[in-house]
Amino acid sequence: MTSTLDHPTFVAPTSVSSNALRVTFQGVGRSFGGREVLHDVDLEVTPGEVVAILGPSGCGKSTLLRSVSGLDQPSAGQVLIDGTAVNGLDTRCAVAFQEPRLLPWKSVTNNVSLGLPAGTDRTTGAARIAELLELVELDAYSDLRPREISGGMAQRVSLARALARRPGVLLLDEPFGALDALTRLKMQDLLLDIHSAYPTTVLLVTHDVDEALQLADRIVVLGRPDGATAATVTQLLTVPGSRPRNRNDESLGRMRSSLLASLGVDAHRH
């Protein structure tokens, strides 16, 4: 572990909207049938911050994210959103899953409207959906069904659905994992645009170090300390510079090598 392990003081983004919420992990642990997967995860995410979660496959990234949305309950510790403990499904969150998970019998528009908070009135909802579809560049495809659009488009619909909630916390579980390299870069830029238009707290699980460096204010690395069976936070890095970042920046390059090394990859071969 060669990098900044000490908790940095984080400078909040300038334009934080009122509904971006603080997320606090307090000693979060999760076991499945006696097998401990996560152990004592402590983390404080400030409102409006973008935090990327990196870690080897199977270390519990999705599980950690699910504990924020309330789709899963930790077996130890707790997650607080805006100071109140998550207990059951939390409607302050919105999730974009690794797969788009769209309803095949609904049009793009109606899939996005599934994300609207309960009780949104018709005109407000319709206006918001139209705006979001424009933002993800799908306004021309609003009447198509999921099987009539490409994988990358479906992923954008899924993102729009999550955004329709105007969530206090946006949870993205490898949202661009299934995309080709080019579409992925476009989607990353899109996410940054969206984040500056609607600043919200974002937790982004990814296995792509460059994606984390490009998008995040801070990067959390989950891993198993030597001898441990359960994963915990092994590194917490503040990414230097403000977005959009130059992908070829030297300090990013050093951070990239150190991240790859901590993930068990020899950076010189890449």
Place this chain on the structure above:
Amino acid sequence: MSADFSLNTKETTPASASGPRIPGSTLGRIGLGALVPLLVLVLWQSATSLGWVTSAQLPSPTSVYSAAVDLIGRGELGTHIGISTQRVLVGFAIGAVLGLGFGALVGLSRLADALLGPTIGAIRAVPSLAWVPLLILWMKIGEDSKITLIAIGAFFPVFTTVYLALRHVDKNLIEAGRAFGLKGIKLLTTIQLPAVVPAIFSGLRLALAQAWLFLVAAELIASSMGLGFLLTDSQNNGRIDRLILAIILLAVIGKATDALVGLAERWAVRRWA
């Protein structure tokens, strides 16, 4: 008995297998489908007129036709067809509604599954004809016993398809629904029910085929009207022309009702899948 219905469902999948190109238009498809029946008719006519078979074994198409005209003239054919169709539709409706209800209940609720699943499975294991003596004993040889038998036949295909489809609704979709705040009835109507609509229609189609099967079983054994009765009655009187007429009518009416449900099924698949 339950294996027979698969024959009637072949038409569901459009013939898209590789091989010679088939006409894409509906008219072309109908023409192609009518080819074999026409050939059979020609072969049948030649077999009888050329004396390959005796008329006691196989009467000519024209004599079957005149048998039909004769029965229509006496007003009997309409009655037979009418009563049989009515029995099938009523029994099918009852069986399908019950199948939908129980299928949804057992498919959605773990408790209901644990409670009712084994019993329903055991009842399904009883060969359908085994019910006949019991039904006749209980309800006499009236309409009730026949309609009950047909309803039993229609129940299981609907029950099984709805139950299995609900059990296999994509867990990821349900989780997505829950993540966006859906629960209870709202989750059911937004995700679970729409997801099983195509399965419901294929279940209904199987059920309709089963209903015709059970109708004939019921009418063969005990009735004084209907196409099944026409079969036994003609057998007893040696009226092979009427016997063949009854078989042809069963084929045509069965196929027609199946085609109607098939249309609904295709619409459902296009709309919901």
